[in-house]
Amino acid sequence: xxxxxxxxxxxxxxxxxxxxxxxxxxxxxxxxxxxxxxxxxxxxxxxxxxxxxxxxxxxxxxxxxxxxxxxxxxxxxxxxxxxxxxxxxxxxxxxxxxxxxxxxxxxxxxxxxxxxxxxxxxxxxxxxxxxxxxxxxxxxxxxxxxxxxxxxxxxxxxxxxxxxxxxxxxxxxxxxxxxxx
Amino acid sequence: xxxxxxxxxxxxxxxxxxxxxxxxxxxxxxxxxxxxxxxxxxxxxxxxxxxxxxxxxxxxxxxxxxxxxxxxxxxxxxxxxxxxxxxx
Numbered sequence: 497x498x499x500x501x502x503x504x505x506x507x508x509x510x511x512x513x514x515x516x517x518x519x520x521x522x523x524x525x526x527x528x529x530x531x532x533x534x535x536x537x538x539x540x541x542x543x544x545x546x547x548x549x550x551x552x553x554x555x556x557x558x559x560x561x562x563x564x565x566x567x568x569x570x571x572x573x574x575x576x577x578x579x580x581x582x583x584x585x586x587x588x589x590x591x592x593x594x595x596x597x598x599x600x601x602x603x604x605x606x607x608x609x610x611x612x613x614x615x616x617x618x619x620x621x622x623x624x625x626x627x628x629x630x631x632x633x634x635x636x637x638x639x640x641x642x643x644x645x646x647x648x649x650x651x652x653x654x655x656x657x658x659x660x661x662x663x664x665x666x667x668x669x670x671x672x673x674x675x676x677x
Numbered sequence: 678x679x680x681x682x683x684x685x686x687x688x689x690x691x692x693x694x695x696x697x698x699x700x701x702x703x704x705x706x707x708x709x710x711x712x713x714x715x716x717x718x719x720x721x722x723x724x725x726x727x728x729x730x731x732x733x734x735x736x737x738x739x740x741x742x743x744x745x746x747x748x749x750x751x752x753x754x755x756x757x758x759x760x761x762x763x764x765x
Contacts, residue, residue, distance in 0.1 A: 503751075506751075507744075510744060510747065514738070514739050514743070514744070515736065515737060515738055515739070518737055518738070518739035518743070519736065519737045522737055523733070531739075532739060532740065532742070532743050535739050535743050536743055536746050536747050536750070539747050540747060540750055540751070540754075543751060543754075604721075604722045604725050604726070607725070608725060608726065608729040610729070610732065610733070613726070613729050613730070613733065614733065617730075617733070628730070632726075632727050632730035632731070633730045633731070633733050635731075650695075650696070653695040653696060653698070654695045656695070656698075657694055657695035657698060657723075658695075660723045660726050660727065661723075663726050664719075664722050664723065664726060667726070
């Protein structure tokens with residue numbers, strides 16, 4: 497029905513998928529206004545391209561990939577993707593745990609405050625955030641991320657590792673709930 | 678367990694981590710992990726972060742304005758098409 501242009505069916509489709517798409521955009525760009533704009537752009541593209549959906553994959557997977565492409569295209573246009581991937585080639589000067597990890601440093605003790613993690617992810621630079629969100633949150637494999645971001649698989653692995661190190665640093669600096677009582 | 682004849686330093690071990698973690702291999706038995714509490718704690722933290730990330734799945738509702746903008750953009754896209762069809 498959506499493919500036939502039924503506006504009610506399209507509204508229903510939006511209603512079903514809006515949270516997943518908006519959350520994905522928000523996590524990828526870390527900015528509310530930009531995420532709203534990208535969600536809008538994704539659904540407009542969906543409206544234009546829905547007739548090309550052939551059912552080879554689940555619709556949600558297809559739409560999800562469409563949203564990622566919209567976000568990446570925007571970042572490319574702004575030159576942000578280029579910067580972020582260059583960043584990954586640099587040595588992890590700040591992220592090197594062997595420097596900052598002494599015997600007295602608190603470990604995360606197997607528990608993480610969800611809000612603190614959200615905040616820490618938002619604080620990551622674009623390149624780290626993209627790979628972390630795509631791999632650890634959304635469940636994409638390194639070869640898929642490498643193809644989306646036009647980088648090597650090794651680059652994707654390295655960037656993910658650095659992202660996790662950055663998050664660990666940020667989370668260790670954030671007082672855990674029991675420490676805040 | 679036999680002693681590792683060429684033990685890695687923490688720096689050497691950590692330099693291999695992106696590849697080791699990405700390979701999906703279980704390396705809890707890696708000689709360096711067996712001997713180094715710091716790197717063991719580091720790995721545990723990284724695992725905790727990766728597991729916590731899976732719980733960050735969709736929960737955020739976009740504001741109603743997003744749909745209003747989509748509807749309005751769709752109307753604007755449709756209008757020229759209809760004008761074309763009616764021969765204007």
